[in-house]
Amino acid sequence: xxxxxIVVGAGPTGLMLAxxxxxxxxxxxxxxxxxxxxxxxxxxGFTARAMEVFDQRGLLPRFGQGETLEVSPVxxxxxxxxxxxxxxxxxxxARGIPQSQTEAVLAAWATDLGAGIRxxxxxxxxxxxxxxxxxxxxxxxxxxxxxxxxxxYLVGCDGGKSTVRKLAGIxxxxxxATRAMFLADVTGLDLKPRYLxxxxxxxxxxxxxxxxxxxxxIVCPHGAAARSADDTVTFEEVAKAWEHITGEDISGGGAExxxxxxxxxxxxxxxxxxxxxxxGDAAHIHLPAGGQGLSTGVQDAANLGWKLAAVVTGRAGExxxxxxxxxxxxxxxxxxxxxxxxxxxxxxxxxxxxxxRIITELTGYDTVRRHLAGVVSHLDIRYAVTDEGGTDDRGTxxxxxxxxxxxxxxxxxxxPGGETDTFRLLHAGRGVLLDLADDAGVREAAAAWxxxxxxxTATARTADRGAVLAGAEAVxxxxxxxxxxxxAGGADGLGACLARWFGAPAEG
Numbered sequence: 001x002x003x004x005x006i007v008v009g010a011g012p013t014g015l016m017l018a019x020x021x022x023x024x025x026x027x028x029x030x031x032x033x034x035x036x037x038x039x040x041x042x043x044x045g046f047t048a049r050a051m052e053v054f055d056q057r058g059l060l061p062r063f064g065q066g067e068t069l070e071v072s073p074v075x076x077x078x079x080x081x082x083x084x085x086x087x088x089x090x091x092x093x094a095r096g097i098p099q100s101q102t103e104a105v106l107a108a109w110a111t112d113l114g115a116g117i118r119x120x121x122x123x124x125x126x127x128x129x130x131x132x133x134x135x136x137x138x139x140x141x142x143x144x145x146x147x148x149x150x151x152x153y154l155v156g157c158d159g160g161k162s163t164v165r166k167l168a169g170i171x172x173x174x175x176x177a178t179r180a181m182f183l184a185d186v187t188g189l190d191l192k193p194r195y196l197x198x199x200x201x202x203x204x205x206x207x208x209x210x211x212x213x214x215x216x217x218i219v220c221p222h223g224a225a226a227r228s229a230d231d232t233v234t235f236e237e238v239a240k241a242w243e244h245i246t247g248e249d250i251s252g253g254g255a256e257x258x259x260x261x262x263x264x265x266x267x268x269x270x271x272x273x274x275x276x277x278x279x280g281d282a283a284h285i286h287l288p289a290g291g292q293g294l295s296t297g298v299q300d301a302a303n304l305g306w307k308l309a310a311v312v313t314g315r316a317g318e319x320x321x322x323x324x325x326x327x328x329x330x331x332x333x334x335x336x337x338x339x340x341x342x343x344x345x346x347x348x349x350x351x352x353x354x355x356x357r358i359i360t361e362l363t364g365y366d367t368v369r370r371h372l373a374g375v376v377s378h379l380d381i382r383y384a385v386t387d388e389g390g391t392d393d394r395g396t397x398x399x400x401x402x403x404x405x406x407x408x409x410x411x412x413x414x415x416p417g418g419e420t421d422t423f424r425l426l427h428a429g430r431g432v433l434l435d436l437a438d439d440a441g442v443r444e445a446a447a448a449w450x451x452x453x454x455x456x457t458a459t460a461r462t463a464d465r466g467a468v469l470a471g472a473e474a475v476x477x478x479x480x481x482x483x484x485x486x487x488a489g490g491a492d493g494l495g496a497c498l499a500r501w502f503g504a505p506a507e508g
Contacts, residue, residue: 003029003116004312006138006151008123008164010037012099013280013297014157015106015117019057020305022113023429024479025313029149030115031140033122040257041098042183043294044208044216048084048093049378050295052407053302056426056481062105063097070095075290076196077338077372078345079204080359086369089409090377093291095195098210102294126154126167131274152312155277155304157297160266161229162282168273174266174285174336177226179347182219182238182260189253191215197346199356203245204347214256221245222349226262233260263287263343265336271325279304284332286339289346290376296335299378299480300328306429306479315452316503327383338375382406383482401486402470408477411468415458422477429479430454431502436465437473437489445491448505449498476501 005021007014010032021028046054048071054060075084075092084090111117120143127137136154140147156164165172194207203221210216221241227233235255242250268283280297304324310316345356362368374380382405411422413434425432431453433446438457446455453476460469469475476485476494478501485497499505 001135001151002149003027003151005029005153005155005308006031006136006149007155007157008032008138009157009159009280009282010034010103010107010117010119011157011159011280011297012043012102012106012294013282013301014155015103015110016053016298017155017157017279017301017305018110018115018117019106019113020301020429020479021309022110022115023057024306024309026309028115029151030110030117031121031123031138032117032119035120035143037100037103039100040259041100041185042259042261042288043099043102043291044210045094045097045291046102046298047291047295047376047378048089048091049381049407050291050298051094052409052423052481053298055410055423056302057109057429058424058427059105059109062109063101072195074196075373075376077363077376078289078342078356078359079197079199080345080356080363081196082363082369082372084369084373084377086366087373087377087379090373090379093295093377096208096210099294123158123163123167126164126276130154130168130276133275136275153275153277153308155279155308156282157278157280157301158282160264160281160285162278164276165268165278165282168276170273170276170278171269172266173269175264175340177262177264179220179263180224180227180260181221181262182217182233182241182258184217184219184235184238184258185210185256186215186217186235186238186250187213187254187256189215189250191217191248191250199346200245201350203241205242205245217242219245220347222347226264227260231260233258261288263340263347265340267329267332267336271329271332272321277304277308277321277324283328284335286336287343289339289342292335292339292376292378295378296332299331299381302480303328310452310503316501320501320503331381334375379407401472401483403468403472403475403483403486406483407481408475408483409468411460411464413456413458413460415456420456420458423481425454425456426477426479426481428454431479431484431498432456432477433494434458434475434477436460436469436475439474439490442474442487442491442494445494446498449502451506452502453498 004026005028007030071091122141125139130136156162191207197206206218219241239251279300433455435457472486474487
């Protein structure tokens, strides 16, 4: 074997997955058909939940802004702005972080951990046998000729036009594009910031400064027909559309790069087919809205990485991989629903004005603000705790404890080593069992999983014990930060839960 896992695509999803796999002890090769990163940045930030995922791995300082990033408490749903802090711990997410920077941070992290990134490598074929064989073989074109690589698993993180998805024969149902929209990084212009977009009679525009002399603009003219994926766009077209909507002439400026996107909405029918898996845009495409695409891909990787590493290193059986589709496919389906809804509100023109007014009225209610903030920030995701796994369309499920299936936010703790917090405990990408009552029985029940799960005896603040933890004396946290088990005293059910998520106990 050339590696345990071959990841195709060196974007944020593929690089995040590579790092996660290495934390779990898997050998990984990342292939990308581009000889060098483009330097272009379609994404300019990420959601609150994606920030948490990065924080769980200690990555936020690598963005060069200390322990925290610049976040905005004000966000929007379909252009209707409201305060996200109605949901505790929520904000619109990090702003002004170019995707190129995110990729550079993740690439450095993954290579520091030992991942191999090979550029100028285009996947040409995937051999038959990946459905029932013990490996997958990939034919790769390089500058030095054609090579064949073998791995236990192949993961396509290669974007909406995913070659891996097509070669694996995975369906990609959904809706066709109905309109074209433009984006560009323009120079030589002094533009009014429109961070969250401005809706005008002829369309919608956004504008935000990127750096000295450079602005990112997004231009969504009403009535612009969908374009072929092979089309190109010029700055002159973008400037004409901008003037049509705003009345402002920007033709005297220039552009570092221009592109277009659409409102096509599709989702892979399967996130796993035999030894081929999909993540990120290869699994779901949609109208860009609030950095949700990049953020969902990062969360796909965080969900899949530790599971796939556990399987290829022999710590868990293949059944664990079935939980990837079961948990993330409903999240992707809900993502497509919310971005389609936002597109109707934001880009629907005069016909959507009554809907915008109703949503504006509804955001006057705290319950509605909390709900919408949870949807867009991804802080409302809750995985099922039943044996079947997965989530329902709302991402929620009745459970014995409110934390079960949800992500555990950052909570300060005091342990034997001093002050720490729940995110810091996840830096190593291992499971964490919080023993909050100094219970020897809980520690003993988890002892056989010590090679995979860190047991931490600690105390939490009284406020957190009464609110977030709500009487839980012990909490089992998966490597992706989601809670798999809670105990109110004793270790009932802990062993079965550890076996389900972390494999059979070690012998002896």
